[in-house]
Amino acid sequence: MTADPADVDEAVLDVVEDIPVGRVSTYGAVGRLVGVGPRRVARALSRGGAAVPWYRVVRADGTPAEPVRARQLELLAAEGVPVRRGRVDLDAVRWPED
DNA sequence: GTTATGACTCCAG
DNA sequence: ACTGGAGCCATAA
Secondary structure, three states: OOOOHHHHHHHHHHHHHOOOOOOEEEHHHHHHHHOOOHHHHHHHHHHHHHHOOHHHEEOOOOOOOHHHHHHHHHHHHHHOOOEEOOEEOHHHHEOOOO
């Protein structure tokens, strides 16, 4: 199957759009659902993240990416996501659950 | 063709 | 818990 880069980006954005309110996912988790590596997810968001709730996607350890760190923490806190010392409580809000 | 860069993740010390 | 190194994959020069 020929997987065009644009299709992959679209699939990533679709998954991010599916993240429920108050929940948080990781680059690796999204990448797994789409079938790509975490770096590919990060690039997809940097490109078209403006159209999806990008702030519901954090790193594997619960810390947000640097360029948007402060902004993301603020948005998550506003959504009711438990944030501890700059780190999201993934155990409580991780999505998908498994 | 090679090299450098980036909204990442994993493993070892 | 923190740091460093290696792996990974697409784009830019």
